[in-house]
Amino acid sequence: xxxxxxxxxxxxxxxxxxxxxxxxxxxxxxxxxxxxxxxxxxxxxxxxxxxxxxxxxxxxxxxxxxxxxxxxxxxxxxxxxxxxxxxxxxxxxxxxxxxxxxxxxxxxxxxxxxxxxxxxxxxxxxxxxxxxxxxxxxxxxxxxxxxxxxxxxxxxxxxxxxxxxxxxxxxxxxxxxxxxxxxxxxxxxxxxxxxxxxxxxxxxxxxxxxxxxxxxxxxxxxxxxxxxxxxxxxxxxxxxxxxxxxxxxxxxxxxxxxxxxxxxxxxxxxxxxxxxxxxxxxxxx
Amino acid sequence: xxxxxxxxxxxxxxxxxxxxxxxxxxxxxxxxxxxxxxxxxxxxxxxxxxxxxxxxxxxxxxxxx
Numbered sequence: 001x002x003x004x005x006x007x008x009x010x011x012x013x014x015x016x017x018x019x020x021x022x023x024x025x026x027x028x029x030x031x032x033x034x035x036x037x038x039x040x041x042x043x044x045x046x047x048x049x050x051x052x053x054x055x056x057x058x059x060x061x062x063x064x065x066x067x068x069x070x071x072x073x074x075x076x077x078x079x080x081x082x083x084x085x086x087x088x089x090x091x092x093x094x095x096x097x098x099x100x101x102x103x104x105x106x107x108x109x110x111x112x113x114x115x116x117x118x119x120x121x122x123x124x125x126x127x128x129x130x131x132x133x134x135x136x137x138x139x140x141x142x143x144x145x146x147x148x149x150x151x152x153x154x155x156x157x158x159x160x161x162x163x164x165x166x167x168x169x170x171x172x173x174x175x176x177x178x179x180x181x182x183x184x185x186x187x188x189x190x191x192x193x194x195x196x197x198x199x200x201x202x203x204x205x206x207x208x209x210x211x212x213x214x215x216x217x218x219x220x221x222x223x224x225x226x227x228x229x230x231x232x233x234x235x236x237x238x239x240x241x242x243x244x245x246x247x248x249x250x251x252x253x254x255x256x257x258x259x260x261x262x263x264x265x266x267x268x269x270x271x272x273x274x275x276x277x278x279x280x281x282x283x284x285x
Numbered sequence: 286x287x288x289x290x291x292x293x294x295x296x297x298x299x300x301x302x303x304x305x306x307x308x309x310x311x312x313x314x315x316x317x318x319x320x321x322x323x324x325x326x327x328x329x330x331x332x333x334x335x336x337x338x339x340x341x342x343x344x345x346x347x348x349x350x
Contacts, residue, residue: 001327
């Protein structure tokens with residue numbers, strides 16, 4: 001049912017599932033310690049649903065690890081309500097505690113209200129606020145590690161976007177985040193979006209949901225199309241981009257100055273400049 | 286006649302000559318990396334070759350989630 005374009009190998013559903021599970025297991029072994037309370041960032045879309053499903057498969061028998069699902073409701077009319085229903089259903093099915101936080105709770109407004117008239121910045125604003133909301137929800141529920149459903153495509157796109165923006169600190173991840181943010185892991189980062197979709201379809205957990213109405217404005221959309229073309233003509237491109245980033249980050253370790261974080265003077269959240277990006281957005285007209 | 290159901294719900298009849306699904310997608314201007322294909326209801330790799338009466342359904346991979 002699946003052909004790995006980089007190797008030319010064909011895989012049936014069973015072997016695709018085994019291969020994905022192995023990659024996720026490897027990521028967990030490196031990042032998870034006994035006693036961990038794992039918060040799964042669950043939007044209800046295919047990636048985070050597959051993540052929840054796999055973590056449940058791998059961890060449900062372990063008494064030393066606890067799973068809970070965390071959802072951020074940004075307040076995007078005609079979009080988020082569908083995925084919220086899916087998130088509630090999947091957590092009920094696997095008997096996993098589910099907690100939701102809304103943008104309205106942390107900012108007083110929905111994303112639709114916040115970005116009205118500046119839709120071209122919606123993804124940036126949403127990303128910053130979502131991160132803040134997720135950290136708060138995770139802290140409120142005693143989460144020790146946050147697992148997100150970012151896949152290979154997402155990660156390769158982000159690396160390229162950081163290059164295009166000339167954003168070296170984010171490219172090399174030199175922000176001093178230890179002990180400030182709840183650590184994040186990305187167990188699906190070596191699994192492509194296509195593999196995730198096929199796996200979800202084969203397991204009967206795929207739900208076709210609408211795409212975010214703001215995605216049209218994002219730089220990510222341009223980068224995605226470009227990368228998909230490169231992956232077609234040169235299979236393995238996305239994986240090589242991740243390997244390249246890891247090598248560059250390792251080579252620059254100790255050379256680049258770590259950027260210290262200080263509390264935001266408005267909300268107390270850690271930031272670089274004394275005023276966090278979330279508060280900066282909320283104050284700007 | 287191979288009948289193709291596209292993600293935008295359009296339907297295209299593509300003739301009876303055997304063709305690799307990947308080439309079929311290229312003919313339709315679709316990047317195989319961005320879609321999932323089912324042939325006669327079964328998920329299938331793009332390396333497969335169509336037969337005369339096949340029904341091909343193309344699903345666009347939705348982003349996010």
